[in-house]
Amino acid sequence: MYSRNAVIGMTLFATVGAHTSAFAENDAEVIRKSDIEWSNSAQSKDVDTWVAHYSSDAVVLSPNQPAASGNEAIRKTIGGLLGLPGLSVKWRPLKVEVARSGDIGYLHGTYELSFDNPNGGRIEDHGKYVEVWKKQPDGSWKCAIDMFNSDVPASQ
Amino acid sequence: MYSRNAVIGMTLFATVGAHTSAFAENDAEVIRKSDIEWSNSAQSKDVDTWVAHYSSDAVVLSPNQPAASGNEAIRKTIGGLLGLPGLSVKWRPLKVEVARSGDIGYLHGTYELSFDNPNGGRIEDHGKYVEVWKKQPDGSWKCAIDMFNSDVPASQ
Numbered sequence: 174m175y176s177r178n179a180v181i182g183m184t185l186f187a188t189v190g191a192h193t194s195a196f197a198e199n200d201a202e203v204i205r206k207s208d209i210e211w212s213n214s215a216q217s218k219d220v221d222t223w224v225a226h227y228s229s230d231a232v233v234l235s236p237n238q239p240a241a242s243g244n245e246a247i248r249k250t251i252g253g254l255l256g257l258p259g260l261s262v263k264w265r266p267l268k269v270e271v272a273r274s275g276d277i278g279y280l281h282g283t284y285e286l287s288f289d290n291p292n293g294g295r296i297e298d299h300g301k302y303v304e305v306w307k308k309q310p311d312g313s314w315k316c317a318i319d320m321f322n323s324d325v326p327a328s329q
Numbered sequence: 330m331y332s333r334n335a336v337i338g339m340t341l342f343a344t345v346g347a348h349t350s351a352f353a354e355n356d357a358e359v360i361r362k363s364d365i366e367w368s369n370s371a372q373s374k375d376v377d378t379w380v381a382h383y384s385s386d387a388v389v390l391s392p393n394q395p396a397a398s399g400n401e402a403i404r405k406t407i408g409g410l411l412g413l414p415g416l417s418v419k420w421r422p423l424k425v426e427v428a429r430s431g432d433i434g435y436l437h438g439t440y441e442l443s444f445d446n447p448n449g450g451r452i453e454d455h456g457k458y459v460e461v462w463k464k465q466p467d468g469s470w471k472c473a474i475d476m477f478n479s480d481v482p483a484s485q
């Protein structure tokens with residue numbers, strides 16, 4: 174009796190474990206696609222479209238400015254980015270990984286960004302980014318941390 | 330019989346869930362303490378001590394230089410940082426979170442960094458960082474992604 178229960182318990186545990194791994198792989202693909210869609214939709218340069226990818230507790234950690242946390246600060250930061258004259262921005266994930274429990278994932282990738290220099294010509298930048306994603310109560314994935322920095326040497 | 334098995338199964342599942350949450354809280358505390366110890370031990374300015382906190386698949390994403398992945402590239406990047414004349418560097422985590430499954434965690438925090446300016450005086454910097462931590466096969470936690478950027482406006 175006890176051994177039979179133990180077997181049933183072990184089977185249940187193994188089944189839960191297998192499902193969890195499968196979910197994690199599927200979740201990684203969901204996050205990867207969400208990030209690519211985010212980059213594509215950023216071409217609209219619409220602040221609402223951009224910030225819809227953030228969780229309610231998100232922080233945006235941009236270079237050379239303080240951390241932006243909370244809806245107002247994040248909208249200001251993203252609005253400033255999207256308002257750059259002649260902005261071109263795109264990014265793509267290189268690696269995505271999700272915890273076995275399917276509640277937290279992260280990715281890192283590379284970005285390209287350019288905009289008009291007020292003094293003429295273009296300012297060209299490229300670099301890397303990290304995002305932490307969290308599964309929301311409704312099952313959707315949102316970005317809770319968004320950080321990037323440049324590969325280009327700082328001007329002296 | 331079946332309903333009794335179902336109850337046993339549910340109890341097992343609930344127990345696994347409760348343990349997982351408790352582990353996640355404990356793991357968050359382990360990661361927080363590891364990060365604080367890392368900052369403290371960085372005062373030795375010893376490259377080996379610093380890089381011992383990275384996983385074998387770690388990437389270090391420093392501002393104004395390409396991503397460093399692999400032991401050699403990471404040692405070069407950290408060696409460059411620790412070799413800055415009169416370097417002072419410290420950091421502290423603000424928020425740590427771990428997946429329920431206890432395999433992936435992340436944190437973000439703030440850093441302070443200063444070093445001697447070759448032209449005289451000190452260069453003072455402060456900013457923010459994100460780390461992704463992964464539990465290793467031996468149960469220890471290592472940093473798999475280490476990224477930071479400055480709060481200070483870029484010089485023009």
